[in-house]
Amino acid sequence: MAPKPAELWCFYVALALGFMGIAIADSPYRFFDWNVTYGDIYPLGVRQQGILINGQFPGPEIYAVTNDNLYINVHNSLPEPFLLSWNGVQQRKNSYQDGVYGTTCPIPPGKNFTYRIQVKDQIGTYFYFPSLAFHKAAGGFGSIRVLSRPLIPVPFPEPAADYTLLIGDWYTANHSILKTILDGGHRLPNPNGIVINGRGPQATTFTVEKGKTYRFRITNVGLQHSLNFRVQDHEMTLVEVEGTHTMQNTYSSLDVHVGQSYSVLITANQPSRDFYIAVSTRFASKILNSTAILHYSDSTTSVSGPIPGGPTNEIDWSLNQARSVRTNLTASGPRPNPQGSYHYGLINISRTIKLESSAALVDRKQRYAVNSVSFIPADTPLKLADYFNIDGVFRIGSIPDFPSGKKMYLDTSVMGADYRAFIEIVFQNHENIVQSWHLDGYSFWVVGMDGGVWTPASREQYNLRDAVSRCTTQVYPKSWTAIYVSLDNVGMWNIRSEFWARQYLGQQFYLRVYTPVKSLRDEYNVPDNALLCGKAAGRSTASP
Incomplete structure (x- = not known):
């Protein structure tokens, strides 16, 4: 699916240009100009206020190639501050x-801000979304696809077309009502349905054309539900997960947890x-369903009959599927060297962090925490306070490496x-729900997951290859789920x-990756x- 010229403009610079203080020569630049507004949307057939980007819901798709520089000028035409992540x-x-908000000041109403991002050494499928004020429940999200550079082969033939499906649970209530409840x-009630690319069933x-892939x-x-994806009478071959080419296993259905992306x-x-x-x-407890249509170009027969059923509460089935998702070690990633050339399993772990979620009432209000800290x-923004050496904004070590057993309390x-x-980070889940966890700024290796309580002996079952x-x-x-992370991004x-x-x-915190140099x-x-906002307002960006 080719990008629209009005949405995406790319040119190659002939000379070295300044980018975030670093000279980058011959790097492609892509420019986007977005206007964020409220508007009427009907995702489940009910009119509600949604967030539109250039009048679109979902927002425009970002197309890029490895190492491209993206300049995304966001005009905030909402009556409140806004941020995209x-x-x-x-x-x-x-x-x-x-x-x-821990890193970036919100865009004030009526103002604009240009994000300047380089998709450095990345390929794959990602997305953007609004991160403030429960705006995510109103839309404002869209897809990001980062393609490989032409000289670096991908481990499968060029498909006949490349389609995006943004799926998620949805409320018909206005996002401001949901925010007021929180x-x-x-707690929020159950969602009202599921949307596919911002629209309801069928x-x-x-x-598609018969015989093509x-x-x-x-x-x-x-916002909160794991979803199962399947196509009636068709199998799917998994080829990419959030920037990693995978072993090309075949599945009849695929579990996609909140915040996750897959290519099949x-x-x-x-x-x-x-x-x-x-x-x-x-x-x-209540199964919600939605459908789209796979239409053969010469079809004269519409869909009929019951929607093909999928798994519902089978934890072991999902766990085994998750363990089967592995890296294709012989495929190139964003660079020509094979993905398996980085032997993460041979590196000594310098630190173990164990994170435990909890839910409790604090001052008679529902709160969620990590290691007892909400x-x-x-x-x-914490990053600005760190850069300008502003005291009294946050304290390093205000969350422990391991569960403390303390009563839940509030802190930055x-x-x-x-x-x-x-x-090594271990996520320990004592609850009866499936959790989903994300780390900004990094990809990590999912080395193990299993039932029960993690102990050092659990490392014996890690996948270190x-x-x-x-x-x-x-x-x-x-x-529990265990991950390895190489902290190579300050x-x-x-x-x-x-779970928004x-x-x-x-239920979040910030990891300050620091070097004194x-x-x-x-x-x-x-x-x-x-x-620049808060205590950073009025400072000069020329020097701290």
């Missing part, structure tokens, strides 16, 4: 542009008619970490629950166009 785009040495200390059609990029942009190949090898593309909730935003939680350390590298991972009920990086009500009510080789300076 870039889920999975790693923002090398540049957490100022991450688009969450601010009042209450409202979206993908046309198509790439489908599937991203769960919802589907061959139109059935009799010419229309087929259901089905999406349904997993691990939920995050509260400071009056100044920041964990310190050393640049170039190689660490071909674990998938990604930025969002699930943790099953009464289970900055202030958000670790959060992808939980994130909003405190002040060098543009390791981290860029604050952008010269940075918005």
Whole structure:
């Protein structure tokens, strides 16, 4: 699916140009000009107020190629502050542009801000979304696809077309009503349905030609539910997960947890008619379903009959599928060297961090926490406070490395970490729900997951050879998931629950990856166009 000329303009510079204080020669630049507004949308057939970007819901798709520089000029025409975050785009040495309040000042109403991002050494499928004020429940999200450079081969033939499916649970209530419920200390009710590319059942059609193979990029942009994706009478071959080419396993259905992205190949090898593309909730007391249509170009027969059923609460089935997702060690990533050339399993771990979620009432209001600390935003973005050496905004070590057993409390939680350390993080889930966790600024290796309580002996079952590298991972009920992370990206990086009500009510913190060496080789300076707010207001971006 080719980008529209009005949405995307690319040119190659002939001379070295300044980019975030570093000279980059011959790097492609792509320019986007977006206007963010409210408007009427009807995702489940009910009129409601949604967030539009250039009049679109979902927002425009970003197309890029490895190492492209993206200049995204965002005009905030909402009556309140606004921020966009870039889920999975790693923002090398540049957490100022991450688009969450811990790193970036909101765009004031009536103002604009230009994000300047390089998709450095990345390929794959990602998405953007609004990160403030529960705006995510109103839309404002869209897909990001980063293609390989032409000289670097991908491990599968060029598909006949490349389709995007943004799937997620959805509320018909206005996002401001949902925010009021959370601010009042209450939990949200169950969602009203599932949307596919912003539309309800059978409202979206993908046309295929018999005998050809198509790439489908599937991203769960919802608020809380794991979803199962399947295509009636068709199998799918998994080829990419959040920037990693995978072993090309075949599945009849695929679990996509909140915040996760997958690419699959589907061959139109059935009799010419229309087929259901089905999406349904997993691990939920009430099963919600939605459908799109896979339409053979010469079909004269519409879909009929029941929607093909999928798994519902089978934890072991999902766990085994997750373990089967592995890296294709012989495929090139964004560079020509094979993905398996980085032997993560042979590197000594310098630190272990164990993170435990919890839910409790604090001052008679519902809150969520990590290691007993429920995050509260400071009056100044943490990264700006760090850069300008502003005291009293946050404290390093305000969240412990291990569960403390303390009663839940509120704090602006920041964990310190050393640049170039190689660490192990264990997510321990004592709850009866599937959790989803994301780390900004990085991809990590999902080395293990299993039921019960993690202990050092659990390392004996780790996959130290071909674990998938990604930025969002699930943790099953009464289970644990372990990841390895190479801390090669200096900055202030958000670790959060992808269940958005939980994130909003405190289930997040920041990892400050620090080096005492002040060098543009390791981290860029604050952008010269940075918005400065809170205690950073009035400072000069020329020097701290």
